[in-house]
Amino acid sequence: MAPIVEVDRLSKHFGRVRAVNEISFSVAEGEVFGFLGPNGAGKTTTIRILLGLLHADGGTARIGGHDCWTDHANAARQFGSTLEQPALYGFLSGRDNLRQFARILGRVDEAHISELLDLVGMTERADDKVKRYSMGMRQRVALAQGMLGKPRLLILDEPTNGLDPNGIHGLRVLLRKLATEQGMTIFFSSHLLSEVEELCDRVVVLHRGEVKAAGPLDELMTTKGFKYRIDVSDVDQALEILRALDGVAAEPGTIKDSITVTSPTDQARIINQALVSAGVGVDQLVHTQKGLEDVYMELTGATPGSTLSSPPPPQPTAAARR
Amino acid sequence: MFISLVRNELEKTWRSRWIVFAVLGGLFLLIAGGLYTYYVFSQHRWSPPPAVAWQTTLHSEIASNQQSIAQLEAIKQQQGTSGGSFRGGFSIDDAIARAKQAIADDQYLLDNNIAPLQSFSLTLAALFGLGGIFMFLLIRIFGWLASEQIAGERSDRTIAILLSRPMSRDQLLLAKAVASFLISLAVVVATFLIIYAMIAFIAGSIGPVTGQVAIAIDGSKPVGAGNLVVMDIPVFVLMCLGAAMLGVLCVQAMSLLVSAVTGRWAAIGITLALLFGAPLVSAIVTGIITLISGSPDNAHFLNYLFFNVLTPVSSVAPVFGNGPAAAGTGMNEFGAQLATLAAWTIAFFGAAWLVFHRKQETG
Numbered sequence: 001m002a003p004i005v006e007v008d009r010l011s012k013h014f015g016r017v018r019a020v021n022e023i024s025f026s027v028a029e030g031e032v033f034g035f036l037g038p039n040g041a042g043k044t045t046t047i048r049i050l051l052g053l054l055h056a057d058g059g060t061a062r063i064g065g066h067d068c069w070t071d072h073a074n075a076a077r078q079f080g081s082t083l084e085q086p087a088l089y090g091f092l093s094g095r096d097n098l099r100q101f102a103r104i105l106g107r108v109d110e111a112h113i114s115e116l117l118d119l120v121g122m123t124e125r126a127d128d129k130v131k132r133y134s135m136g137m138r139q140r141v142a143l144a145q146g147m148l149g150k151p152r153l154l155i156l157d158e159p160t161n162g163l164d165p166n167g168i169h170g171l172r173v174l175l176r177k178l179a180t181e182q183g184m185t186i187f188f189s190s191h192l193l194s195e196v197e198e199l200c201d202r203v204v205v206l207h208r209g210e211v212k213a214a215g216p217l218d219e220l221m222t223t224k225g226f227k228y229r230i231d232v233s234d235v236d237q238a239l240e241i242l243r244a245l246d247g248v249a250a251e252p253g254t255i256k257d258s259i260t261v262t263s264p265t266d267q268a269r270i271i272n273q274a275l276v277s278a279g280v281g282v283d284q285l286v287h288t289q290k291g292l293e294d295v296y297m298e299l300t301g302a303t304p305g306s307t308l309s310s311p312p313p314p315q316p317t318a319a320a321r322r
Numbered sequence: 323m324f325i326s327l328v329r330n331e332l333e334k335t336w337r338s339r340w341i342v343f344a345v346l347g348g349l350f351l352l353i354a355g356g357l358y359t360y361y362v363f364s365q366h367r368w369s370p371p372p373a374v375a376w377q378t379t380l381h382s383e384i385a386s387n388q389q390s391i392a393q394l395e396a397i398k399q400q401q402g403t404s405g406g407s408f409r410g411g412f413s414i415d416d417a418i419a420r421a422k423q424a425i426a427d428d429q430y431l432l433d434n435n436i437a438p439l440q441s442f443s444l445t446l447a448a449l450f451g452l453g454g455i456f457m458f459l460l461i462r463i464f465g466w467l468a469s470e471q472i473a474g475e476r477s478d479r480t481i482a483i484l485l486s487r488p489m490s491r492d493q494l495l496l497a498k499a500v501a502s503f504l505i506s507l508a509v510v511v512a513t514f515l516i517i518y519a520m521i522a523f524i525a526g527s528i529g530p531v532t533g534q535v536a537i538a539i540d541g542s543k544p545v546g547a548g549n550l551v552v553m554d555i556p557v558f559v560l561m562c563l564g565a566a567m568l569g570v571l572c573v574q575a576m577s578l579l580v581s582a583v584t585g586r587w588a589a590i591g592i593t594l595a596l597l598f599g600a601p602l603v604s605a606i607v608t609g610i611i612t613l614i615s616g617s618p619d620n621a622h623f624l625n626y627l628f629f630n631v632l633t634p635v636s637s638v639a640p641v642f643g644n645g646p647a648a649a650g651t652g653m654n655e656f657g658a659q660l661a662t663l664a665a666w667t668i669a670f671f672g673a674a675w676l677v678f679h680r681k682q683e684t685g
Contacts, residue, residue, distance in 0.1 A: 014684070044685070048482075048683065048684070048685065051482065051485070051486035052485060052486055053482055053485055053486060053682070053683040053684075053685070054682050054683065054684065055680075055682060072488075072490070073488045073489060073490055074488070076486060076487055076488035076489075077488045079486075081483075081486055083479065083482050083483075083685070084685075085479055087478065087479035087480045087482055087483050088480065089334065089337075089338075089478065089480060090478070091337050091338045092334075092337060096337075100330050100333070100334070101483065101487070103326040103327070103329065103330050104323070104326065104327065104330070104484070104487045104488075104489060105487065105488070106323065106326075145483065
């Protein structure tokens with residue numbers, strides 16, 4: 001499939017702060033693409049460049065072959081978008097908001113607007129003023145706004161903000177449906193790893209303005225090694241034994257009397273033998289695939305089990321370093 | 323698509339700010355009611371007075387001036403040959419000369435069958451409504467509304483949605499400017515018609531809407547064949563309306579420039595500070611210059627420095643009366659003021675376009 005989004009050595013600085021530093025990636029038509037990264041990684045800056053709100057300092061960003069800044073109108077015909085904070089006119093109803101944005105696209109198709117409102121579950125409250133909506137309801141109407149005109153590409157920046165569990169589940173089902181039934185490309189930016197893991201075909205992990213990993217999700221997770229959960233009779237002794245083994249990393253598990261072990265190669269039998277021969281009781285050894293969270297933690301340098309960390313400090317530009 | 327954009331902007335302004343227009347409507351009703359009440363009490367009548375022909379008014383003005391000259395001559399004879407002087411160095415001889423000039427001006431108009439500007443309700447409404455206190459108030463309201471056009475979208479974060487849609491920033495800016503202008507045009511025309519109705523009631527007649535009026539080319543010089551522009555009444559009204567709307571456009575361009583840079587509250591604050599502050603500074607400096615030089619004529623150049631958007635219409639207002647008007651009145655001045663205002667307007671729009679075109683929306 002030809003890429004619908006092409007980002008090539010894209011850079012953006014804000015004064016001395018380097019928000020995005022020569023990142024490159026592409027999104028193929030029809031795929032559900034995950035855009036991951038912690039706060040301050042440069043996700044929103046990249047999206048704003050794609051939407052034509054910011055001008056890149058270097059590199060190019062193209063949608064459907066059109067430059068996002070110099071050929072904005074043509075690029076914008078390819079996509080719909082929702083931003084982190086749902087942006088709507090509070091003094092208008094949800095339906096009138098959609099009419100406003102539909103007019104910019106050409107004409108107001110009332111049947112299409114009703115269909116979108118139904119799709120996001122807002123038919124009953126469609127004629128109420130947006131200022132009376134909850135955050136989740138605003139997010140739903142914003143999503144309908146993004147889908148106006150049936151775009152080829154839907155760019156979603158943290159679309160699950162404010163949605164309840166039912167809403168998140170509904171969004172996931174809807175996005176899958178849009179991708180499979182209508183062939184719509186989904187560009188899904190989120191920090192909710194479970195959502196990305198369940199929804200996306202391919203991801204890019206961004207950290208401190210740089211691409212740390214990119215590729216199909218299953219490939220990304222398997223290439224990063226093996227992971228086991230082992231329930232043992234003595235956690236401290238087990239950790240001591242396993243940490244002595246080559247290439248094995250062991251940490252106390254989140255469940256009582258369990259440890260989490262990771263290894264670049266499959267060492268399940270060796271681990272089991274080492275524990276049993278040292279007299280440590282092994283209740284069970286479960287071979288688990290490494291989750292996206294583990295991969296993400298490794299890539300972004302966060303420690304598993306650590307509490308909230310502060311956002312990364314601003315990265316000075318090369319000029320500022322000099 | 324451009325018409326759809328303008329329609330969007332009109333709908334948004336109306337739906338979010340209808341209360342402003344409702345308050346304005348209420349204010350006009352109060353003013354009209356107050357004026358009518360005052361009329362009833364002061365004139366002891368409920369209905370308008372009979373209409374008076376402009377020739378009759380000029381004849382009585384001439385008679386009044388002749389009476390004044392006679393009184394001034396009597397005072398002069400009592401005080402001796404020097405004639406004495408009034409406060410501010412204004413001599414009795416000056417007053418007599420001005421009254422004689424006023425008589426000569428009025429006689430010229432009568433002899434040539436040219437109506438003075440203040441003869442008809444329609445032209446009076448154009449001068450009073452489009453160059454006076456009503457426009458002073460309205461222009462500030464239009465400035466406030468225009469200052470919210472982009473800044474409000476930025477504060478509501480909807481600017482990101484608008485700018486990510488398939489249209490250029492030029493189209494959006496132009497749609498916002500056109501919508502602002504159309505709203506202000508509707509309000510100004512409605513205001514003008516209301517004021518016309520009020521003045522017509524007080525004058526006792528809506529007056530002719532056809533016919534001709536005359537305006538001095540240089541208001542500070544005597545009226546005569548070489549110093550008069552004669553034009554049809556509708557042309558005069560349209561000229562005043564055009565000048566008033568140029569003032570509105572100038573303010574809107576300035577407000578859009580401020581709006582392109584900041585958020586909602588900063589934009590409103592800066593715009594209103596400029597709109598109230600510039601005339602205030604102008605008035606203070608005028609006062610100082612007048613005090614030093616002894617004549618307000620020396621300060622009228624300030625209109626060029628501070629964009630006093632009411633001066634074009636005001637400059638044609640006091641061209642008749644008892645003697646020549648002050649410097650800075652008449653058609654020449656009107657043209658110069660329009661040119662200045664047009665230059666300000668183009669500069670503001672150009673700057674707004676440049677800023678908005680390059681503005682990075684960081685959210």
